[in-house]
Amino acid sequence: MFIITCPFCGERDQSEFSAGGEAHIVRPKQPTELSDDEWADFLFMRKNIKGVQFERWNHAHGCRKWFNVIRDTSNDKIHAVYKMGEKPPVK
Amino acid sequence: MLNINYPKIEKKEYPNLELNIVEPIHKLNLRGKNRDFFTKAGRILSIMLPTEPNTSATIKNISALWLSPDEWMIYGKDIDKNLMLSLDTEISKLNLGSVTDISDQWVLINMKGKNVFEVLSKGSPFDFNKFKNTKNVVVQTLLNHVDVILHHNDRNNIDLFVRKSFSEHLWLWINDSSSFL
Numbered sequence: 001m002f003i004i005t006c007p008f009c010g011e012r013d014q015s016e017f018s019a020g021g022e023a024h025i026v027r028p029k030q031p032t033e034l035s036d037d038e039w040a041d042f043l044f045m046r047k048n049i050k051g052v053q054f055e056r057w058n059h060a061h062g063c064r065k066w067f068n069v070i071r072d073t074s075n076d077k078i079h080a081v082y083k084m085g086e087k088p089p090v091k
Numbered sequence: 092m093l094n095i096n097y098p099k100i101e102k103k104e105y106p107n108l109e110l111n112i113v114e115p116i117h118k119l120n121l122r123g124k125n126r127d128f129f130t131k132a133g134r135i136l137s138i139m140l141p142t143e144p145n146t147s148a149t150i151k152n153i154s155a156l157w158l159s160p161d162e163w164m165i166y167g168k169d170i171d172k173n174l175m176l177s178l179d180t181e182i183s184k185l186n187l188g189s190v191t192d193i194s195d196q197w198v199l200i201n202m203k204g205k206n207v208f209e210v211l212s213k214g215s216p217f218d219f220n221k222f223k224n225t226k227n228v229v230v231q232t233l234l235n236h237v238d239v240i241l242h243h244n245d246r247n248n249i250d251l252f253v254r255k256s257f258s259e260h261l262w263l264w265i266n267d268s269s270s271f272l
Contacts, residue, residue: 013216062231063144063231065159
């Protein structure tokens with residue numbers, strides 16, 4: 001269990017949120033030109049690394065807004081939270 | 092088949108806690124972003140929709156609760172069909188935003204007394220320390236794993252909104268928790 005600072009509502013318990021997977025995955029501009037493997041790679045393959053990861057989260061039991069989180073998956077330390085459409089504050 | 096009657100909730104009293112259902116009462120959901128939407132909604136409701144997170148605005152018997160940056164819940168005894176019609180024709184039909192009647196979606200339970208936050212803290216992950224000392228604040232959180240909207244409209248006086256289908260279950264849980272005060 002850990003605390004997430006929703007960019008709209010403020011500090012809330014993790015149980016109010018749902019994880020939305022890896023962030024910043026760009027949809028291919030011409031999906032019809034991709035092979036099945038490339039399309040499957042875009043749809044299903046995620047990094048799921050141990051360490052600092054860029055993720056999408058949804059405040060499902062609060063304002064229901066999506067936002068991005070930079071989280072260390074090994075210790076749940078959150079390095080940054082930023083809104084959708086904003087650039088990550090750290091690289 | 093949908094049970095159109097409200098759950099069987101009768102006024103209950105516990106040490107320093109009073110529980111009551113406040114139904115029927117009109118509730119509206121407003122969604123919009125642009126300036127015209129704010130102007131029209133403010134003029135029709137005579138309330139400026141709160142833009143600061145987790146706050147509310149109340150004038151006479153109508154309250155506007157902040158739910159998200161582009162969403163508000165409006166409720167109160169003074170909401171009538173004329174007001175709803177005005178919102179519909181001047182906001183919804185002009186595509187400035189959306190107006191939805193959610194009167195039957197949510198059930199309003201009023202909790203008041205010194206032990207309100209004792210009971211809420213038993214089943215919610217939310218930290219009520221700041222919340223309980225501030226009036227006119229709003230929080231959407233979980234209570235016994237059920238989505239609720241809490242409006243702290245007066246000191247130790249909470250309006251709790253719960254979805255109708257969960258209301259009887261939550262009511263029983265609140266009563267059970269209150270019996271251990």
